[in-house]
Amino acid sequence: xxxxxxxxxxxPADFEARLRRVGTERYHxxxxxxxRMHAGLLSRDELQTWVRNRYYYQTRIPLKDSAILGKSxxxxxxxxxVQRLHDxxxxxxxxxxxELWLRLAEASGLARDEVASLHFVLPGVxxxxxxxxxxxxxxxxxxxxxxxxxxxxxxxxxxxxxAAFERHYPWVDAEGLAYFRSxxxxxPRDAAYGLAFVTEHARTRADQQRCIDAVERxxxxxxxxxxxVEAAHRPPRLAASAMLREDYxxxxxxxxxxxxxxxxINESGREILDLCDxxxxxxxxxxxxxxxxxxxxxxxxxxxxxxxxxxxLGVIDRDA
Amino acid sequence: xTPDPGATATQPxxxxxxxxxxxxxxxRCPYCSNPEAFASIRDALDADAWGRVFREAAAxxxxxxxxxxxxxxxxxxxxAIVRHAVAADLYPHLVTxxxxxxxxxxxxxxxxxxxxxxxxxQDASAAASDAIAGTTCFERKLEVARAARALGLALTxxxxxxxxxxxxxxxxxxxxxxxxxxxxxxxxxxxxxxxxRNRDALLPSREQLEAASxxxxxxxxxxxxxxxxxxxxxxxxxxxxxxxxxxxxxxxVVAPDGLxxxxxxxxxxxxxxxxxxxxxxxxxxxxxAPGINAFRGEAWMREPCRSxxxxxxxxxxxxxxxxxxxxxAANTDPACALAPQRxxxxxxxxxxxxxxAWGYRGS
Numbered sequence: 001x002x003x004x005x006x007x008x009x010x011x012p013a014d015f016e017a018r019l020r021r022v023g024t025e026r027y028h029x030x031x032x033x034x035x036r037m038h039a040g041l042l043s044r045d046e047l048q049t050w051v052r053n054r055y056y057y058q059t060r061i062p063l064k065d066s067a068i069l070g071k072s073x074x075x076x077x078x079x080x081x082v083q084r085l086h087d088x089x090x091x092x093x094x095x096x097x098x099e100l101w102l103r104l105a106e107a108s109g110l111a112r113d114e115v116a117s118l119h120f121v122l123p124g125v126x127x128x129x130x131x132x133x134x135x136x137x138x139x140x141x142x143x144x145x146x147x148x149x150x151x152x153x154x155x156x157x158x159x160x161x162x163a164a165f166e167r168h169y170p171w172v173d174a175e176g177l178a179y180f181r182s183x184x185x186x187x188p189r190d191a192a193y194g195l196a197f198v199t200e201h202a203r204t205r206a207d208q209q210r211c212i213d214a215v216e217r218x219x220x221x222x223x224x225x226x227x228x229v230e231a232a233h234r235p236p237r238l239a240a241s242a243m244l245r246e247d248y249x250x251x252x253x254x255x256x257x258x259x260x261x262x263x264x265i266n267e268s269g270r271e272i273l274d275l276c277d278x279x280x281x282x283x284x285x286x287x288x289x290x291x292x293x294x295x296x297x298x299x300x301x302x303x304x305x306x307x308x309x310x311x312x313l314g315v316i317d318r319d320a
Numbered sequence: 321x322t323p324d325p326g327a328t329a330t331q332p333x334x335x336x337x338x339x340x341x342x343x344x345x346x347x348r349c350p351y352c353s354n355p356e357a358f359a360s361i362r363d364a365l366d367a368d369a370w371g372r373v374f375r376e377a378a379a380x381x382x383x384x385x386x387x388x389x390x391x392x393x394x395x396x397x398x399x400a401i402v403r404h405a406v407a408a409d410l411y412p413h414l415v416t417x418x419x420x421x422x423x424x425x426x427x428x429x430x431x432x433x434x435x436x437x438x439x440x441x442q443d444a445s446a447a448a449s450d451a452i453a454g455t456t457c458f459e460r461k462l463e464v465a466r467a468a469r470a471l472g473l474a475l476t477x478x479x480x481x482x483x484x485x486x487x488x489x490x491x492x493x494x495x496x497x498x499x500x501x502x503x504x505x506x507x508x509x510x511x512x513x514x515x516x517r518n519r520d521a522l523l524p525s526r527e528q529l530e531a532a533s534x535x536x537x538x539x540x541x542x543x544x545x546x547x548x549x550x551x552x553x554x555x556x557x558x559x560x561x562x563x564x565x566x567x568x569x570x571x572x573v574v575a576p577d578g579l580x581x582x583x584x585x586x587x588x589x590x591x592x593x594x595x596x597x598x599x600x601x602x603x604x605x606x607x608x609a610p611g612i613n614a615f616r617g618e619a620w621m622r623e624p625c626r627s628x629x630x631x632x633x634x635x636x637x638x639x640x641x642x643x644x645x646x647x648x649a650a651n652t653d654p655a656c657a658l659a660p661q662r663x664x665x666x667x668x669x670x671x672x673x674x675x676x677a678w679g680y681r682g683s
Contacts (some may be wrong), residue, residue, distance in 0.1 A: 201655045203449075238475070240472050241435055241436050241473070242472030242501070243411050243435060245383065245409060248381070249381070255383055257384055257411040257478060258411075258474075259411075259413055259435065259438075259474045259502070259503070260437035260476065260503065262335060262383055262384065285617075314502075
């Protein structure tokens, strides 16, 4: 039981322990998708989907760090923090973390340009990553830095990941793992600075609590990213409780009737639902439709968005 | 490629048929929404007659039929009625207390084409639930809930909330999770008919409602399932409920005697002539009966509704409540904070309390 005065600051060790507990409970190393990745259970398609989508997260990191730089009036802080931009962007073309991730993509059998184009990023991944940038942009400096503290847990996950890739996914060229290697040292260094910063600048218990909340929110965002990646490989099918019928007011359209609601589905939606056979994954459905309609822009993203909405409304189920 | 959820057409169109198959019920809940004179209203439509109503409803645009009552499973021809609904291309949804239905009865209905079940419980424990139902039935309800899941039917649990069970909200949600319900409808009692008679005993305190809102918010965060349906009730929100999605707009009720109504309770409003499917087609009853046209649209509205921008969303609230609490169904629903007669709600809050006695339906 916590009997301390809620006005009292937690001591540095106590505060750090509370921050770390968030990771113990919620960091995405415990997400089922990550567990399967590290256990060698992902298919080639699944691993590629992760690499392709996680790149979007990588591209948001420099935006987030630029926003943080803009919040500080302290030269010493900026000198330290700007290192993160150099880490991701490099000091010259062909260097830095983003470049290393694109090499991982190539090593995983993906086309570099396709990944870099961000055309095939899942809407759920986009939402999660954009939510992170948004969180940092709205926050004050303390909370923005605190949200980065998931780096406290990142060093370990990188070590495990390198081992898992070498052991289970030998078809990924070992050169491609350079990003993970770079993070095994950079993440703990960055985390140590961030931790020292929030320890010094959280001057009230309420500030400390805001830091903990920020780490929790960040963990949710990372978790949501993996949820979206995982969902792309679970085959959707019409929910047992859903009934499809023609919508006589709108020829060509469908009504999905559910226990407590009806959902209008236009002709494009109908074409997607027709492909939900419980065997094809949403990625596979998007591929079929891209081949069928090569001229339609953003088609993949629309397909995933539509299927996510249908799942939320209960029109489709996705098997685990 | 965005879906267009919901039935929000501006023109009246029947989307949903409420088929009140009978007012017979083995339960005696003190907030029953059936007419107070339920015992004098006979079941006048056989399964084939319901089949005709279903086909006519589908022709009007209906896609969904709620098979309700009373307790629909007191009818021996319920499976035949479900088959008629399926044949008419309606989505059949059973609203039941679970008795005398039982597991075998439910299996027969599933085989007839039933898709989903809404099962009522009255509280989270057998003693408390049976005390409100006025009969021993809680354990049998749980069996029906388990059977529904085993049969692959969508399951909604419904519990009417009031002063004597709001504190058990957490336990109710836990029970719904245990039973793997898809939805839990947390239906705050609506004070018409029997519930109005028992209002002093049933109406909760504001503190109870606020605590319950917190529980719902916390539990929604904790898990996606079951979906929790919870709306702050009109007695507490200062906003009238958009009753039935608007009078005669998207939902039609056919009562056991064949009377066609815009809501469960409209039969008791004075001076309104509703028509009966035994004498007219459903279309005539829906489009032409003077009673159903009385409060359609906006022409009937008085101030403050008439000039209020909210009236396109709340439709002026509930006509039955306006009648019961002000004596005139055309008045603004007194649940609205802008209603001239809003004191009726304040007075109800003052009278409510733990000491008030209540009586069962039919007693």
